[in-house]
Structures are given as structure tokens and as C-alpha cells.
Amino acid sequence: MSEIEANLAALGITLPAPAAPVANYVPYVITGNLLVISGQICFGLDGKLSDAHKGKLGAEIFNEAGLEAARLCAINVLAQAKAALGGDLGRIKRCVRLGGFINSTPHFAALPAIMNGASDLMVQVLGERGRHARSTVGVAELPADAAVEVEAMFEIA
Amino acid sequence: MSEIEANLAALGITLPAPAAPVANYVPYVITGNLLVISGQICFGLDGKLSDAHKGKLGAEIFNEAGLEAARLCAINVLAQAKAALGGDLGRIKRCVRLGGFINSTPHFAALPAIMNGASDLMVQVLGERGRHARSTVGVAELPADAAVEVEAMFEIA
Amino acid sequence: MSEIEANLAALGITLPAPAAPVANYVPYVITGNLLVISGQICFGLDGKLSDAHKGKLGAEIFNEAGLEAARLCAINVLAQAKAALGGDLGRIKRCVRLGGFINSTPHFAALPAIMNGASDLMVQVLGERGRHARSTVGVAELPADAAVEVEAMFEIA
Numbered sequence: 001m002s003e004i005e006a007n008l009a010a011l012g013i014t015l016p017a018p019a020a021p022v023a024n025y026v027p028y029v030i031t032g033n034l035l036v037i038s039g040q041i042c043f044g045l046d047g048k049l050s051d052a053h054k055g056k057l058g059a060e061i062f063n064e065a066g067l068e069a070a071r072l073c074a075i076n077v078l079a080q081a082k083a084a085l086g087g088d089l090g091r092i093k094r095c096v097r098l099g100g101f102i103n104s105t106p107h108f109a110a111l112p113a114i115m116n117g118a119s120d121l122m123v124q125v126l127g128e129r130g131r132h133a134r135s136t137v138g139v140a141e142l143p144a145d146a147a148v149e150v151e152a153m154f155e156i157a
Numbered sequence: 158m159s160e161i162e163a164n165l166a167a168l169g170i171t172l173p174a175p176a177a178p179v180a181n182y183v184p185y186v187i188t189g190n191l192l193v194i195s196g197q198i199c200f201g202l203d204g205k206l207s208d209a210h211k212g213k214l215g216a217e218i219f220n221e222a223g224l225e226a227a228r229l230c231a232i233n234v235l236a237q238a239k240a241a242l243g244g245d246l247g248r249i250k251r252c253v254r255l256g257g258f259i260n261s262t263p264h265f266a267a268l269p270a271i272m273n274g275a276s277d278l279m280v281q282v283l284g285e286r287g288r289h290a291r292s293t294v295g296v297a298e299l300p301a302d303a304a305v306e307v308e309a310m311f312e313i314a
Numbered sequence: 315m316s317e318i319e320a321n322l323a324a325l326g327i328t329l330p331a332p333a334a335p336v337a338n339y340v341p342y343v344i345t346g347n348l349l350v351i352s353g354q355i356c357f358g359l360d361g362k363l364s365d366a367h368k369g370k371l372g373a374e375i376f377n378e379a380g381l382e383a384a385r386l387c388a389i390n391v392l393a394q395a396k397a398a399l400g401g402d403l404g405r406i407k408r409c410v411r412l413g414g415f416i417n418s419t420p421h422f423a424a425l426p427a428i429m430n431g432a433s434d435l436m437v438q439v440l441g442e443r444g445r446h447a448r449s450t451v452g453v454a455e456l457p458a459d460a461a462v463e464v465e466a467m468f469e470i471a
Contacts, residue, residue, distance in 0.1 A: 022269070023277070024277050024279065024280040024288065025276045025288065025289050025291040026290060028290055029253045029254065029288075029290045031190070031312040032312075032346075033346060034253075034345070036253055036254050037290060038290040038291050039291070039292030039293065056263070058455075094343060095343075096343045096345050096348075096350055097343065098339070101292075101294045104455050105263075105454065106297070106370065106455055108455055109456070109457060109458055111456070111457045112336070112337065112457045119338040120337070122338070130338070131338065131340045131343075132343060133339065133342055133343045133350045134339040134353065135353030135415075135463065135465040136353065136457055137455075137463060138454045138455030139295055139296055140262065140263050140420070140453075140454045141215075141261050141262070141263055141265055141266055141268065141294075141295030142266070142268070142294060142295065143266060143268045143293055144266055145266040149292065151290075153350075179426070180426065180433055180434070181436065181437040181444070181445065182412070182433045182447065183447060185447055186410045186445075188347070188348070188469040189469075193410055193411050193447045195447040195449060196448065196450060256449065263454070296451045296452055296453055297418055297420050297454045298372075298418050298420055298421065298422055298425065298451075298452030299425070299451060299452065300423060300425045300450055302423040306449065306451060308447075
């Protein structure tokens with residue numbers, strides 16, 4: 001078992017089946033050494049969007065649920081990466097960038113603390129290779145009223 | 158006539174003159190095999206932003222107009238790509254990523270359905286090479302109150 | 315003194331100490347010839363977020379302060395780039411892309427004029443190499459209620 005798979009096991013995470021494309025776009029594209037992952041919302045490990053992870057930070061959603069939503073987004077990013085890499089997350093050389101979109105009211109400024117749920121998971125699973133550049137913004141709305149959406153770019157071998 | 162130009166002709170699309178830069182930025186940059194296109198708003202084929210494509214999804218703009226606005230953004234992306242590639246869209250190897258920003262109220266969650274207007278056009282014109290990773294978010298406002306803005310990254314030959 | 319350092323000196327800008335990472339992400343990642351910079355908010359040259367650069371365009375913040383906030387973001391981007399490049403901004407071959415997020419009310423559509431504060435600074439410092447692709451959107455909220463956040467991608471030697 002690879003170090004990454006061991007990390008996932010230690011965290012008790014079984015990567016979910018990656019969400020299937022529902023339109024004329026795809027969950028990931030590889031160009032050269034870059035793997036670009038479509039924005040992933042906070043579907044649970046059962047593939048469903050829980051009511052607990054829908055709505056806005058600063059209104060229906062409290063910080064703890066937002067943090068968990070961001071973590072789920074990162075798990076879904078890794079599930080897509082695993083599919084893109086033929087099952088071998090060991091081909092990841094670096095998580096280059098995460099883009100974090102937080103569904104928030106116009107007054108919820110504690111956005112980085114929410115996005116840490118994604119950043120922390122990435123480092124817990126990938127180790128030093130998981131340290132990424134990141135942008136975090138609060139948006140007016142997200143698909144399906146998800147609390148968080150995370151997109152990613154990886155450098156791969 | 159290339160397959161891509163034939164697709165455009167079959168769709169009845171004549172790519173508009175790409176919008177000129179109005180400040181210290183440029184419509185596109187090529188780095189290595191990547192072509193990065195600035196965010197394009199939904200100017201019509203006549204180069205003008207129609208009132209029909211201004212305002213927010215969930216308020217002034219209904220779904221059909223939003224879909225058409227997203228399609229126009231994709232057409233403008235292709236117009237910029239054509240200019241970047243010396244007129245030869247055949248140099249596109251892959252649409253790597255589209256970023257979709259939808260001008261929306263805090264309660265308009267059907268964002269992916271709107272962004273499909275851009276994704277569908279990309280595949281109608283570029284075929285399999287048009288299938289892209291994508292992120293879609295609802296934002297508080299867009300330049301000139303445009304309904305949709307789309308940015309893009311292509312892999313080129 | 316390099317041309318870039320001379321430009322900074324002529325502008326009276328001493329790049330601030332780049333903001334330290336405060337979580338499991340990093341201010342920049344280099345992959346191949348690409349340097350990806352995390353979203354930078356409008357900290358002042360003293361490393362502090364001034365009240366003058368907090369709040370929303372269209373509400374608490376007027377255009378002039380927004381423009382200055384965007385300029386500060388670009389300065390902070392360059393400070394991170396300098397750190398990433400071992401102090402030598404001359405290794406920048408091109409500013410490929412800036413992503414501009416403006417903290418704005420749902421009715422503030424003059425977003426590009428604000429983002430010009432970042433674009434203009436980039437060209438004032440880097441010259442022709444500073445001309446970039448760009449996307450500008452108005453978002454519901456930003457970290458610490460900053461008025462502007464700018465992320466960047468550079469091509470480096």
C-alpha cells in the first residue's frame with residue numbers, strides 16, 4: 001500500500017466513486033504534466049449532497065459544517081484525481097493550486113478558516129506534496145446551493 | 158475548410174471581431190503549449206452587450222437568456238483563440254478548462270444549466286477536443302452587469 | 315540595479331515582506347516554467363489591512379480606494395514572486411494571468427476600472443512582460459472583508 005493510500009486508510013477515508021459528468025464537460029483534463037480538476041462540490045462519501053452541507057456560511061451553515069463541506073470537496077477532488085491517474089495517486093508530484101469558492105452571505109469574512117478544511121485534508125493525504133497555492137473567495141451562490149466548491153490543479157509524473 | 162470552420166458554418170456562426178483590450182491587460186497570453194484567454198462577457202455577434210444579456214439570473218434574466226449569454230461568451234472565447242492562433246483554430250489540441258461566472262442572486266442555484274450554454278457550444282465547434290474541465294460559480298456582479306463571463310485555457314499545437 | 319528594480323524605485327515602492335502562510339497552503343508553487351501565486355489581499359506596505367481598504371465597492375468603499383486596494387494586491391503578488399524567485403524578479407518572462415476578485419455589492423458593475431489598479435501596476439513594474447490575460451468578477455465577500463483579492467500566474471525562466 002502506498003504512503004498516500006495508507007494516509008487515506010488512517011483517516012478512515014474510502015474515496016467515493018467520482019461524480020459522473022452530466023453535460024458537455026469532463027471531470028478532469030490532463031495537459032502535459034498538469035492535471036486540471038473541475039470544480040467539485042461537497043457531495044458526501046455516499047455521493048449525495050447532504051442538507052447539512054447546503055446553504056450559505058453566515059446564514060444556514062455554521063463554521064463546523066462549512067469546514068466539513070470543504071473537506072468533502074477535497075476528498076472529491078482526490079477521487080477525480082485517482083480516476084484520472086488510473087488509480088495511482090502516487091503519480092501526483094504536487095498539488096499546485098486549489099481554488100476555493102465559499103457560498104456565503106455578504107458579511108461572512110472568515111472564509112480562509114472554512115477553506116482550511118480542504119487544505120488540511122490535502123496535506124493529511126499527500127504530505128508535503130499536498131502544500132498548494134490557493135485562492136479563497138465568497139460567492140453569491142453555488143451549484144445545487146452547495147456550501148463549498150473546490151477546483152484543483154496538480155503536477156503529475 | 159477545416160472541420161472546425163465547417164462546424165461554425167453549420168451552426169451559422171461567424172466569429173465576431175474579438176473585443177479589443179481597454180486597459181493594461183490583453184485578451185490572451187500564450188505560454189508554452191497553453192493559451193490563456195481573459196474572461197469574456199456576453200457581447201453579441203455585433204460586438205454589443207444586449208440588454209437581454211444583462212442582469213442577474215434569478216432576477217432580471219431568465220434561464221433561456223442566460224443560456225444564450227453563456228453561449229455568446231464561448232463564441233467570444235473562440236474569437237479570441239482564433240486571433241491568438243493566427244486564424245487557425247485547428248491548432249487547438251484541447252479545451253483544457255472553462256471558468257464560468259454567472260451573475261446571480263443569492264438564491265439561483267441552477268448555475269450548471271446556464272453554463273451548459275458555453276460547454277455545449279465548445280463541443281459543437283471543437284468536437285471531442287472541446288470537452289473541458291470546468292468550474293461554475295454564481296457571483297455578486299460582473300463587468301457592465303453582464304449575465305455571464307467565461308474564461309478559458311487551451312492546449313495548443 | 316535591474317530595470318524592474320529601477321521601475322519599483324521610480325514608483326517609490328519597496329516591496330513588503332511577503333505575507334507568511336497561516337495554514338496548510340503556501341504563497342506560491344512553481345511547476346515547470348509556471349509560477350502560481352496564491353490570492354493576495356490588499357495588505358498595505360506595512361503588512362496591515364487598512365480600514366480604508368476593507369468593505370464593498372458600491373457601499374463602504376469608493377472607487378479611488380478600490381483602485382488603490384487593487385494596486386496593493388499587485389504589489390503583494392510581486393512580493394511573493396520575488397520570494398519565489400530567490401529575489402530576482404528578472405526571472406519573470408511574462409505575467410500570464412491575473413484573476414481579480416472585487417468585494418462588491420450586487421449592483422457595482424464598474425469592476426474592470428477597479429482591477430485596472432492591479433493591471434497598471436504590473437505593467438509599470440514589468441513593462442511589456444507585465445501584460446496579462448485577466449478575469450475580473452465581483453464577489454459576495456473576501457477574506458477579512460478585504461476590498462480586493464488578486465491571484466496570478468507567471469511564466470518564469
